[in-house]
Amino acid sequence: MSEHYDVAIIGAGMSGLTAGIRAAHFGKKTIILEQHNAPGGLNSFYAKDGRKYDVGLHAMTNFVSPKERRAVFNKILRQLRINRADLDLIEQKSSRIAFPGTNLRFSNDEALLESEVEAAFPGQIDGFKRLSETIRDYPDSDLELPYRSTREWIKQFISDPFLEEMIFCPLMYYGSAVEDDMDVGQFVIMFRSIFHEGFSRPVEGIRLLIRVVLQRYRELGGIRKMKTGVKRLVAEGGRISRIILENGDEITADSVLSCAGYPETYGLVGDGVAPDESEFAGQLAFSETIAVYEDLPETWGWGDDTIVFFNNADRFEYRNPSDPVDLRSGVICLPSNFEFGDRPLKEGLVRVTCLANHDTWCGYSEEDYRAAKDEWFDRIQKSILPMMPEVTRDYSGGLVATDMFTPRTVKKFTRRARGAIYGSPKKIKDGRTEWDNLFLCGTDQGYLGIVGSMLSGVVVANQYVLKG
Template sequence: YILNLLVDKYKSLGGELRMDAEVDIINSRRGEFKSLNLVGGEELAADALISSMGRIETLKCCDPSLKEVVGNESVGEVSFMESLFALNREPRDLGYTQSIVFFCTENQFRYEVPVDLIDISSGVLCCPNNFKYPKPLSEGMIRLTNLASFRLWDALPRREYINAKKEWRTKALENLFTFFPDFRDSVVFSDTFTPKTIFKYTGHINGAVYGSPRKAKDGTTPIRNLFICGTDQGFLGIVGATLSGISMANLHILQRGTS
């Protein structure tokens, strides 16, 4: 709902939204942003650029190169494996009555990159059907999320990667079912994504869901008029990233009247 609202507002103000337009190079001259080149070569010039690619990911695109600055940046490492289970009934019919549960099956919760492909001892269990939507969802759905290591997933050859997804999904479920009801008989479809998937779709190094541990609170970069918004600016999550974009546009663009 919120995305459609924002897109409509953006377009009504004359904004143009371009999909499938990968930024290749961010050009600066004498330390000031000038233009960017898309993959394919098209050049787009502007007074300022606000990037949500991530801080280090943005700096890596800069020409002239910011190699030294990039080398000193902290890179995020926290990532996840998530499995989605489509069910032939509502989760609550199987004993799942909450919309979200954060769990840990050991005495100590470890918020760190796991030593195995995933850490099955903790996770997030999500049942979207139990959320108060305006109308019920069309199918039952349960999602299980565990901390995961990008490095280990990335090192697997293709076939082993596919097998490992099944193997670790099974292990994660078996651990979950030590204290939650077994729903496997009701699963009609399942799929699993890993830190590699997150990297593929977001471009964030290490599939780091929450970006760099070092936040650029004012959104500035070593390049004048090149700004960062989103999770690397400091606000986390979907609402945080949205607020970040609004805040950075207000702070750096609208108040100064640049375009």
């Protein structure tokens, strides 16, 4: 006997959880199926040696005042009936784009970046202002257009290739699944999210956000089954007729929402193509080192940077590297450098994210894999020293804990094809598949980051579950 649901959601990531809230709020019998024991998907947390580490969260984008009722983030919270105060958000101090010989600072006050561009690129400021205003007024309907190259589109505003690369660096690192380019619609979304609105984080990190969202889903009577992976989706008559679970159980549902990814979801339907081998599998994977220090970074003279997007080569190359890790560029995040006020973190954290090669990391033997992690952890830590200010103490002093994830880690815990965090370069913007009752939400719908994932879940549930 299989149990029937109005809505079955594959994955307890942020898009799956928010879709579940919308469906359950309107009385739909809803179940979320998650293969692991922790919710959050690509934005989760784990414990190691008594410490809890965030996964994925450098910062939440789209920070605006609670009074800005038309802002995307505030609209999402109203749809979810979540009190913003419960998230206990704190703002970034300021962040930086660091290229050879040039730095551009930005903060949650967009005027800072404009003044930095004017000082460093005086001949480009008029074009940058036009770019910013065009993005501000960009029609929402145009965000749904098919893929268009931003590399071509941006040249009507910016003529200096160096400034172009500096603008692209943070936006690509925060959300492009396309090598060396971005879709115009996604570029617009990320520019607004980061440069117009800005960064924040819950004081407790991602755990607080997950806890608040989960509590809301439970209050509405939503069902959540952890350690319950989906083995196969059975398609009959143009619809998904049955969901076969890895434990052998079966369920049925009127609507099936998947935040597993585009090639991953199609692989579940059983077209015979493994997700890694699909032409739609992403090619961009990452490694990340986490270093915990007994002192806060501000004691080293590094107290103003919240996030640093760096590139130490003449040109910014955003592509699958030939080396295990590309040390030429990356993201340095200092979680303690938000505006904590009188509630500072007790330890200093430094997280460094770089592009990495999936095939290399997944091809190592277990012994070689451990050795490679040790080697590349040290190399990554040394590679960021030029990005740091002059300090009077040894940067490695006071190191109390470390960890590192690779594309192999991502593959193991998320089953993302090729360990690609940003998923497929082909986005299904309307969420529709060739099966009438199967819809994609999350990364491969084209909504990126934590706020984007939350928005995706709300949009897909509203469009296909509540209106359908």
